[in-house]
Amino acid sequence: MxxxxxxxxxxxxxxxxxxxxxxxxxxxxxxxxxxxxxxxxxxxxxxxxxxxxxxxxxxxxxxxxxxxxxxxxxxxxxxxxxxxxxxxxxxxxxxxxxxxxxxxxxxxxxxxxxxxxxxxxxxxxxxxxxxxxxxxxxxxxxxxxxxxxxxxxxxxxxxxxxxxxxxxxxxxxxxxxxxxxxxxxxxxxxxxxxxxxxxxxxxxxxxxxxxxxxxSSPSVAEAVKLTENIFRSVNIALVNELKVVYDAMGIDVWDVIAAAATKPFGFMPFQPGPGLGGHCIPIDPFYLAWKAREFEVPTRFIELAGEINTAMPRHVVDRLAEALDRRFRRGLNGAHVLVLGVAYKRNVEDTRESASFRLIEILEDRGARTSYHDPHVPEIGPTREHVQLAGRRSVDLTPEALAGFDAVLVATDHDDVDYALVAQHMRLGLDTRNAFAKRGLDLARVVKA
CATH class of the missing domain: 3.40.50.720 (NAD(P)-binding Rossmann-like Domain)
Structure with missing residues (x-):
């Protein structure tokens, strides 16, 4: 008691x-x-x-x-x-x-x-x-x-x-x-x-x-939560930037991270992706940066991480455009792209702040047609920022459907997707989650981004 x-x-x-x-x-x-x-x-x-x-x-x-x-x-x-x-x-x-x-x-x-x-x-x-x-x-x-x-x-x-x-x-x-x-x-x-x-x-x-x-106080407790998620945001931004650098060098960033993670001290693995999503990491850093301005204190690390992570969807779309040009001598305009996964993370139905929505917007702004498949999100619900996407429904993954897309963009790596089926029947895959390699599948038609 x-x-x-x-x-x-x-x-x-x-x-x-x-x-x-x-x-x-x-x-x-x-x-x-x-x-x-x-x-x-x-x-x-x-x-x-x-x-x-x-x-x-x-x-x-x-x-x-x-x-x-x-x-x-x-x-x-x-x-x-x-x-x-x-x-x-x-x-x-x-x-x-x-x-x-x-x-x-x-x-x-x-x-x-x-x-x-x-x-x-x-x-x-x-x-x-x-x-x-x-x-x-x-x-x-x-x-x-x-x-x-x-x-x-x-x-x-x-x-x-x-x-x-x-x-x-x-x-x-x-x-x-x-x-x-x-x-x-x-x-x-x-x-x-x-x-x-x-x-x-x-x-x-x-x-x-x-x-x-x-x-000691509510303010300390509030700062704890922001610190936890800013830590993740900054480190995700770091591996996202390394992904771009290593890709230019012909180095697979996922291989690098897996090897670095074998060190038993001094390194914590974070995984790159197509951008940030969820109810915390894309949002929380801006809360502290906003409050810090009241005290005239710069938050350069936080703001730089935000810039890098916010830029990732556009980088992914640029990589897809390059891949289409190299494989088929065509650009994004008129291409039909399947976005695989619209939930913000694997194995959930939560779409809050999902990077997939931004990917779809950029693709369509550049003239592509898009569809999506997500076993956990049969229909996109109303959102604050992406109202035009509400009501769109997930398409079935069949050999015939996959063959009809110019490219499949893996944005969320749900476990209950038949990646072997996708790998067998897609014309081109752009993988932002290393989903195909993690499952030991043929990478002949896969570009990592």
């Missing part, structure tokens, strides 16, 4: 958390919120999930996760035990003892932070806020957001953080589709606005996660 806090509101909430009677509200039931909800349900907490999408709410209440790597049986078990309910009625936020915010934090078209979803969630909580509640922001954002944006909104009604309610930041660290590390296995970073908030948040997450890592 934890030492009882001196604040009566905190003491009462801590007792409810330790007794597993505290009701947890989660705003946003997607790739972050749903696995978190299920982890808390498994730990014995009743969970009330909030989402603005009525169809998603109905789907979840029927026991269907709607997300490939999240098993529906865990959701059905939580429903059967009356531990989970989804709702679109945000007036019910007052029913929760702890409210966790798991909403998107995208960028604007000007590559600046867009906190509209966080601010809206904060206002919805503020309207129902009552003494004794814990509020935790999980959405990735710039250092200072919890205290400078969320806290003032919550305090507008007269409640005070650290006195009548408690505020913390705990960054989501999800890796969708990772078979080795699920929500419960990943250590949970926690930073609280004061000692009581930290104690409560650690107690809540500690009941459901394998371990917690308390830090």
């Amino acid at each position: 934890s030492e009882s806090p001196t604040n009566p509101h905190a003491a009462n909430l801590l007792a409810r958390i330790e007794g597993r009677t505290a009701r947890v509200g989660i705003i946003g039931l997607g790739y972050v919120g749903l696995p978190l909800a299920l982890a808390l349900c498994r730990a014995g907490f009743p969970v009330l999930g909030f989402d603005i999408d009525q169809r998603r709410v109905a789907l979840l209440n029927r026991g269907e996760s709607g997300i490939r790597h999240i098993a529906s049986d865990a959701l059905q078990e939580a429903l059967a035990e009356n531990r989970f309910e989804a709702t679109a009625d945000f007036a019910r936020l007052g029913e929760a003892d702890a409210v966790l915010i798991c909403v998107p934090t995208p960028l604007t078209r000007q590559r600046e932070p867009d906190l509209a979803f966080v601010e809206r969630a904060s206002r919805q909580i503020a309207e129902a806020l009552r003494p004794g509640q814990l509020v935790v922001l999980e959405s990735t954002t710039w250092p200072g957001t919890t205290l400078e944006v969320v806290k003032p909104i919550l305090e507008r009604g007269g409640e005070r953080s650290g006195e009548t309610f408690f505020l913390a930041f705990s960054p989501e660290r999800e890796d969708p589709g990772n078979p080795d590390y699920g929500t419960r296995d990943i250590p949970k970073i926690v930073g609280g606005d004061g000692a009581h908030a930290l104690q409560l948040a650690v107690a809540l997450y500690g009941a459901a996660m394998a371990s917690t890592v308390p830090v």
Whole structure:
């Protein structure tokens, strides 16, 4: 048992958390919120999930996760035990003892932070806020957001953080589709606005996660998440740049990385690709770069990495144009290209910030016709940046279909694609993921990019 806090509101909430009677509200039931909800349900907490999408709410209440790597049986078990309910009625936020915010934090078209979803969630909580509640922001954002944006909104009604309610930041660290590390296995970073908030948040997450890592403030916790993803962005940019350099020298960058990775210290392998995708790495570095400008501090490494990674789709298309010219004495204009994979990473259906969408746009701007095949994305849904792609459907992979394309561009290397079939029947392959070589297939018609 934890030492009882001196604040009566905190003491009462801590007792409810330790007794597993505290009701947890989660705003946003997607790739972050749903696995978190299920982890808390498994730990014995009743969970009330909030989402603005009525169809998603109905789907979840029927026991269907709607997300490939999240098993529906865990959701059905939580429903059967009356531990989970989804709702679109945000007036019910007052029913929760702890409210966790798991909403998107995208960028604007000007590559600046867009906190509209966080601010809206904060206002919805503020309207129902009552003494004794814990509020935790999980959405990735710039250092200072919890205290400078969320806290003032919550305090507008007269409640005070650290006195009548408690505020913390705990960054989501999800890796969708990772078979080795699920929500419960990943250590949970926690930073609280004061000692009581930290104690409560650690107690809540500690009941459901394998371990917690308390830090000194919400801003430190916010900076931890950005640092993790900026580290990845910079290193991916490095291998992407090396790919271009080594390709000019006739050297296979994947062979280089595989050999370098045999060193037991001082090297960590990162893999090149057609550009960045997902909800974190293409976005998070810009959050810190934007905030750093307030302090007149340059972020040259971060911005250079962003430039390199953002330029990769155009480099890939240039390589395809060269390959078509060399093989068939034709350019991209009028060529029919199959993009293999539109999810942002292998073996998931998540298309957020997918580099494949940018590849398709560039190809079509240069006169090519495009189709796509993705076993996990039967139809492209609405997106903020690529509205013209919504509604397009995945084509079947057949020998006849493959023979009808001038080139196949491997953008995402899903495991459940028949690469042997593709290699046998395609006219030309442009491989950005080393997919054919990893499977020991004939590379006579494959160009790496």
